[in-house]
Amino acid sequence: MNQDDLFKKVIAHAKEYGFIFPSSEIYDGLSAVYDYGQNGVELKKNLRDYWWKAMVQMHENIVGLDAAIFMHPTTWKASGHVDAFNDPLIDNKDSKKRYRADVLIEDYAEKQRQKAEKEIEKAKKRFGEDFDEALYRETNPRVKKYLDEASDTVKRMATSLDAGDLADVKSLIEEKGIACPISGSKNWTEVRQFNLMFGTQMGSVAEGASTLYLRPETAQGIFVNFLNVQKTGRMKIPFGIAQTGKAFRNEIVARQFIFRMREFEQMEMQYFVRPGEEMKWYEYWKEERMNWHRALGMDESYYRFHDHAKLAHYANAAADIEFNFPFGFKELEGIHSRTDFDLKAHEEHSGKKLQFFDPELGQNYVPYVIETSIGLDRLFLAVLSYAYREESLEDGSSRTVLRIPAPLAPVKAAILPLVKKAGLPEISREILNELRYDFNIQYDEKDAIGKRYRRHDAIGTPYCITVDHETKEDNCVTLRDRDSMTQERVPIQNLKAKLSESLSLSSLLKK
Numbered sequence: 001m002n003q004d005d006l007f008k009k010v011i012a013h014a015k016e017y018g019f020i021f022p023s024s025e026i027y028d029g030l031s032a033v034y035d036y037g038q039n040g041v042e043l044k045k046n047l048r049d050y051w052w053k054a055m056v057q058m059h060e061n062i063v064g065l066d067a068a069i070f071m072h073p074t075t076w077k078a079s080g081h082v083d084a085f086n087d088p089l090i091d092n093k094d095s096k097k098r099y100r101a102d103v104l105i106e107d108y109a110e111k112q113r114q115k116a117e118k119e120i121e122k123a124k125k126r127f128g129e130d131f132d133e134a135l136y137r138e139t140n141p142r143v144k145k146y147l148d149e150a151s152d153t154v155k156r157m158a159t160s161l162d163a164g165d166l167a168d169v170k171s172l173i174e175e176k177g178i179a180c181p182i183s184g185s186k187n188w189t190e191v192r193q194f195n196l197m198f199g200t201q202m203g204s205v206a207e208g209a210s211t212l213y214l215r216p217e218t219a220q221g222i223f224v225n226f227l228n229v230q231k232t233g234r235m236k237i238p239f240g241i242a243q244t245g246k247a248f249r250n251e252i253v254a255r256q257f258i259f260r261m262r263e264f265e266q267m268e269m270q271y272f273v274r275p276g277e278e279m280k281w282y283e284y285w286k287e288e289r290m291n292w293h294r295a296l297g298m299d300e301s302y303y304r305f306h307d308h309a310k311l312a313h314y315a316n317a318a319a320d321i322e323f324n325f326p327f328g329f330k331e332l333e334g335i336h337s338r339t340d341f342d343l344k345a346h347e348e349h350s351g352k353k354l355q356f357f358d359p360e361l362g363q364n365y366v367p368y369v370i371e372t373s374i375g376l377d378r379l380f381l382a383v384l385s386y387a388y389r390e391e392s393l394e395d396g397s398s399r400t401v402l403r404i405p406a407p408l409a410p411v412k413a414a415i416l417p418l419v420k421k422a423g424l425p426e427i428s429r430e431i432l433n434e435l436r437y438d439f440n441i442q443y444d445e446k447d448a449i450g451k452r453y454r455r456h457d458a459i460g461t462p463y464c465i466t467v468d469h470e471t472k473e474d475n476c477v478t479l480r481d482r483d484s485m486t487q488e489r490v491p492i493q494n495l496k497a498k499l500s501e502s503l504s505l506s507s508l509l510k511k
Ligand code: ATP
Pocket: 249, 251, 258, 259, 260, 261, 262, 264, 265, 266, 331, 332, 333, 334, 373, 374, 375, 376, 377, 378
């Protein structure tokens, strides 16, 4: 299956099986806004729990917070979002399509890198075992040309954007001959800056109302509460504050399903450290976060780091963890060294001190911050697209299965009486009533057993528990495993322990 097809199928499957619906669909939907259905909401909640437990429960020095979406408007002046949370946009005059100028240029650079990789692949085949890839990368003129072109282009874009030289960003697009992917035309408008925050009014009368913004990131709620948490929790540096919640961005180009939404959910953690120690902690969190992803058991080749050439106004180092989505490697999570930029800016704008007295050093300072920031919806898409499989079975039939990591699956087990009579539904419901305290279980008695198995494969249910006539004799049920499709007889009394082994989040957290 090619990647385009895979992506289309994942989107269709997500809708058909109650994972994700377009928002207000009866009115033809709202661009880049989505609703999570009955199975989606469970998977999303499990992903959030996995993150929360790994960050808060597993770290003695990290605590949680749930700040409001609305914040005092000065927050966004201080954070730089009013003045600098812009994306450079450009329109193609022929297709009338709007693009982010930086994304067009990044895509061009990525194409150059791919050309280099192709050359390297060819050489690998040609030279076989003797191939020295590092040397080839540095010395082969063609490969060097492509790689230099990619990095020079990105560097020039970064310099122009930093200097606010939008004319040069346009020149760069023209010089590189970048065409509109839809019309193929190179007929571009000027590049303009566009602020991504949604504004709204608080208060009923127009004159008395003040303009508020829907938060474009959850982080600022953590910064303004830094002292509240530090003092009431008697936290000592280094320590972290974690938060999950909605964020809103008026994205210029909102495509790719739930990858780029206008309303989305972030899971962020700000780690407050001593000035001068930020690089040590930056490296620590890069590693720690990658390990968290790896514990999900998806193939390691699906992840890579991307170090930023162009840094945000607040950062002195930044890297993304990229995931190989059906449309290629894209940012899943960002790890940023945010210096003392935010706390200092809030000190200046509020007139309140946001400092920590370090008893070991005997001095006050504004802590430095390492941030880990992941989009819950992007994580959902990563897991869903990786899990989606169409499999041909030995008996010549086929099935669609979601191989979601078992502890994260929306429904953990389905209880299926073989027939709707002879006391089997009653026994099934007894088992359901026993297990539902610990697991999200579904009871399903409709249709033939094979059909019910397929239905649960399609939503990623790790186990099906079938109650048959023999159950009445031996108090055992058939436990079918989603991935291997193997079946074993298990005594009813052992079910809970058996399921706990592979379904509890601790199996991921311990990795
Ligand atoms: P991008 O470059 O893709 O726009 P970003 O660098 O602006 O992302 P950050 O500001 O670092 O993103 O936000 C942290 C995380 O929030 C991202 O890694 C991503 O997972 C998530 N995120 C950001 N914007 C969106 C969005 N529009 N829709 C869904 N998730 C998002």
